[in-house]
Amino acid sequence: MSKKENILFTALALFASKGYDSTSTRQIAVEASVSEGLIFRHFGSKEGLLNAIIVHGISISQSYIQPILALNNPKEVIKRSIQLPLSVPGEDHEFWKLLYTLKWQRSEYEEGAFDSLRQKLTHAFRSLAYQNPELEAQLIEIYIDGLATEILLRKGDAQELTQLILNKYEL
Amino acid sequence: MSKKENILFTALALFASKGYDSTSTRQIAVEASVSEGLIFRHFGSKEGLLNAIIVHGISISQSYIQPILALNNPKEVIKRSIQLPLSVPGEDHEFWKLLYTLKWQRSEYEEGAFDSLRQKLTHAFRSLAYQNPELEAQLIEIYIDGLATEILLRKGDAQELTQLILNKYEL
DNA sequence: ACATAAAGTGAGTAATCACTTACAAAACTA
DNA sequence: TAGTTTTGTAAGTGATTACTCACTTTATGT
Structure with missing residues (x-):
């Protein structure tokens, strides 16, 4: 791992655990064993x-x-979307915790990461003849955020909760 | 309003909008028109x-x-819980935004505010013969968080979303 | 009226902040 | 191998941080 990558991952870990504002560039440098100037x-x-x-x-x-966007079966799209938080590998948890934190204090990072997924979900619900596909898609996003919170913050077992939600859609 | 209260509410406004860490006591003092020492x-x-x-x-x-905890009709408990985010007056929005922000960066503030409500919800679902009352109560909490996010962050109209959720419970 | 306490101020403090700069080592290119 | 760019460092910079302290003003109780 190059020193540049080292800085990046150390900073990610610190930002995710203590927050961006209360992590100093000094601390990042020390923890990553580089000079502060290199940052x-x-x-x-x-x-x-x-x-x-x-x-x-x-x-x-x-x-x-991306794999979800490539699916054709609408029910499968919904199912995989709900299972998304559970399917995120543990090594990416820090990043997501950081992103959820930023979302509440920096409007500019209001995640556009899910925009394409929401469109796909809207289509899926429409093709399943749901009355209000846009709202249904928005609701799935709420499930994703809720499950992610459970996993990232409370470190609870989101498996049962995921299953309960899937049952509501008969998936 | 006493100077003490003045400090408290100005700090709330600043913490909610810029975050706790990047708000200085200096700035609070200036905005509240008091000396920094008074804080x-x-x-x-x-x-x-x-x-x-x-x-x-x-x-x-x-x-x-409290009013929800006092209800007897289980369906009414669920209904009012889901409507909770919409029923929070605008003047309290700043506080809730601050609380949701802190939740992601300060584990000590993991809201125990909802503990009693969750118990009440669990009871409600049990008396309605739901298979897994604890999980169902947890799901209502996810709805509450999701709706609150919609209102506090995206400033969207959560009314339709609230109605959609209510429909799912035939309320 | 007078003593005690509470509220309030303004000018400090050392420490820490993000960032710069001058310079050296390493890597790459010819 | 000589010249150039890239990577890296150590020691700073002024500004800002949370907090303190000596002091004055206002309120309170008898």
């Missing part, structure tokens, strides 16, 4: 470092959103 | 100020949770 050489600013983390994380996320 | 006279520390805000907010929250 600014590679990323320009603390904000630039955050951006790099987001960009990297979003691109990783596409790897488990 | 520490009254609240001891910045953290103490945050605690005072939380305590005050939680006590206000009881005013709209």
Whole structure:
């Protein structure tokens, strides 16, 4: 792992656990065993470092959103969407915790990561003749956020909860 | 309004909009038109100020949770719980935004405000002979969080969404 | 009226903040 | 191998941070 990557992952871990604002560039440098100056050489600013983390994380996320977009069976789309939080690998949890944190304090990071998925879900519900496909898709997003919260924050077992939701859609 | 209250509400507004960490005690003092020292006279520390805000907010929250706890009809309990986010007055929105933000970056503030409501909901679902009352109650909490997010963050119209959820329970 | 306490101020404090700069080592290119 | 770019560091910078302290003003109780 290059020093640049090292900075990126150390910063991600710190931002996710203590928050962006209360993590100092000094601390990142110490923890990553690099000089503080190197952070600014590679990323320009603390904000630039955050951006790099987001960009990297979003691109990783596409790897488990893309397969759902490729599905044809609408019921399968809904099922896989609800199962999404459970299917996110543990190594990506830090990133998602950071993203959910930022969502509440930085409007600019209001996740557009799910935009395409919502459209796909709307289509799925429409083809299943649901009365209000847009709202139904929005509801699935609420399930995803709720399950993600359960997993990332309360570290609970979201398996039963996922199953309960799937049952409501007879999936 | 006393200067003490003035500090409390200005701090709430700033914490909610910019976040706790990136709001300085200096800024609070200026905005509230008091000396910075007064903040520490009254609240001891910045953290103490945050605690005072939380305590005050939680006590206000009881005013709209308590009526639900007093209900007898289980269906009514569920209905009113789902309608909870819509029924929170606009003046309390700042506090709830702050609380949701803290939830993601300060584990100590993992809201116990809803503990009694969850118990009540579990009872309600049990008396309605649902197979898994605990999980069903947890799901209602997810709806509440989702609707609150819609209202507090996206400032969307949660009315339709609330109705959709109510329909799912035939309420 | 007078003593005690509570409320309030303004100018400090050391520490920490994000960031810069001058310079050296390493890597790459010819 | 010589020249250039990239990667890296150590020691700073001024600004800002939460918090303190010596002091004055206002309120309160008898």
